[in-house]
Amino acid sequence: MANQITIGTLYLVGTPIGNLEDITFRAINTLKTVDLIAAEDTRHTGKLLQQYEIATPQISYHEHNRKQRESEILKRLQQGENIALVTDAGMPGISDPGYDLVRGCVEANIAVIAIPGVTAAITALAVSGLPSNRFVFEGFLPTKGKARQDRLKEIAEERRTIILYESPHKLRQTLQDLAQALGQDRSLMLGKELTKLYEKCYYCKIEEAIAFYQKTIPKGEYTLVIAGKEEAETLSLSSEQVKQELKQLLAQGVTRSQASRQLAKVTSLSRQEIYQLSIELD
Numbered sequence: 001m002a003n004q005i006t007i008g009t010l011y012l013v014g015t016p017i018g019n020l021e022d023i024t025f026r027a028i029n030t031l032k033t034v035d036l037i038a039a040e041d042t043r044h045t046g047k048l049l050q051q052y053e054i055a056t057p058q059i060s061y062h063e064h065n066r067k068q069r070e071s072e073i074l075k076r077l078q079q080g081e082n083i084a085l086v087t088d089a090g091m092p093g094i095s096d097p098g099y100d101l102v103r104g105c106v107e108a109n110i111a112v113i114a115i116p117g118v119t120a121a122i123t124a125l126a127v128s129g130l131p132s133n134r135f136v137f138e139g140f141l142p143t144k145g146k147a148r149q150d151r152l153k154e155i156a157e158e159r160r161t162i163i164l165y166e167s168p169h170k171l172r173q174t175l176q177d178l179a180q181a182l183g184q185d186r187s188l189m190l191g192k193e194l195t196k197l198y199e200k201c202y203y204c205k206i207e208e209a210i211a212f213y214q215k216t217i218p219k220g221e222y223t224l225v226i227a228g229k230e231e232a233e234t235l236s237l238s239s240e241q242v243k244q245e246l247k248q249l250l251a252q253g254v255t256r257s258q259a260s261r262q263l264a265k266v267t268s269l270s271r272q273e274i275y276q277l278s279i280e281l282d
Contacts, residue, residue: 008035008077010085010105012098014117017089018196020051027115028052035081038073040088040096061085066097070104077110090119095139095165120194120223121163127201128161128189128225135161141174152181155226162226168218175213178226179206187227193220237267239277246278 011030016022031037031054038061039045045058061069077083085092085101091114092098105112121137136158142148155162155178166174178186184207192200198220202209206226237245242263249259260275267274 005078005080007110008079008081008083009111009113010073010077010083010101011113011115012092012102013084013086013115014091014119015045015048015086015089017118017120017123017194018199020048022118022195023048023052024115024117027117028054030115031056031084031086033082034084036076036083038069038083038085038101040086044088045086056084061097061101063097066100070101073101074104074108074110077105078108084115091117094119094121094137118195120165120191120221123194124189124191124201124223124225125161125163127191129203130161130187130189130225130227132161134228135163137163140165140167141177143170148177152177156181157229159228159231161228162224164224164226166222166224168220168222171218171222172210172213174224175206175210178224179210182206182226182229184210189225191223191225194223196220237269242267242269242274243277243281246274246281250278250281 011034013027013030014024015027031049031052034056037045037049037056037058039058040060040062042058042060048054049056049058059069059072061073073083085098087094087096087098093102102112125132125135138151138155141164142151164174178188184205186206188202188204188206188209190202190204190209192198192202202212204212245263246259249262250256254262256275256278260271260278263269263274264271269277
């Protein structure tokens with residue numbers, strides 16, 4: 001009777017985001033004992049492997065070859081090999097194509113085990129001084145066009161703390177776009193080169209960040225942590241007081257619908273209730 005092949009395991013290994021000492025003993029041991037390492041950039045990962053005397057062979061797995069590489073990795077896992085997936089920095093599957101491979105493993109009933117490590121988003125959030133009990137991670141914004149504008153509109157209404165990644169050559173434009181969509185006085189923490197030698201955190205308003213980078217050339221990778229939209233204070237007005245407000249707005253040429261929408265934002269009444277009050281004015 002032929003020996004039954006034991007299916008291998010995919011390990012998602014967290015690696016440093018800058019400082020090579022930010023890696024766990026478990027991660028090092030995993031990288032040493034697996035059969036293969038699938039790396040976003042084998043040259044970049046090679047420096048980490050050399051630092052910790054890890055001789056495990058590598059293959060590349062990145063955005064441009066993921067489709068053809070995925071089938072190869074899945075086949076090797078099904079043949080019993082254990083494989084570690086690593087990204088250039090941080091946890092695989094966060095703002096990189098790793099999730100595709102994980103999904104393929106799940107569909108093929110191949111075990112996936114995370115070896116936790118540092119992530120720039122959580123590192124930045126921890127030092128941001130902004131609320132961390134509820135937050136949303138947006139990764140990189142769409143680069144241009146309607147997709148970018150639509151995303152900015154969504155972010156403008158987001159009440160949770162917002163985390164973005166940005167490259168140095170796009171930072172200035174992103175700050176300008178954020179100012180236009182969210183307002184210039186929104187609080188912001190800019191984390192530059194986190195955990196690296198020239199790490200720096202800037203605590204400011206969006207307009208202050210714009211002014212700073214008009215004089216300073218952005219360098220390094222950035223993590224932006226932005227305050228969510230504040231809850232608007234509502235006025236407790238009686239029906240008669242709302243009617244008075246409606247009269248003033250209608251006298252200025254504002255339509256019933258516009259006036260109802262405007263007052264609904266600052267009172268406890270709904271737009272429909274206010275619109276009904278406007279009809280009663282006739």
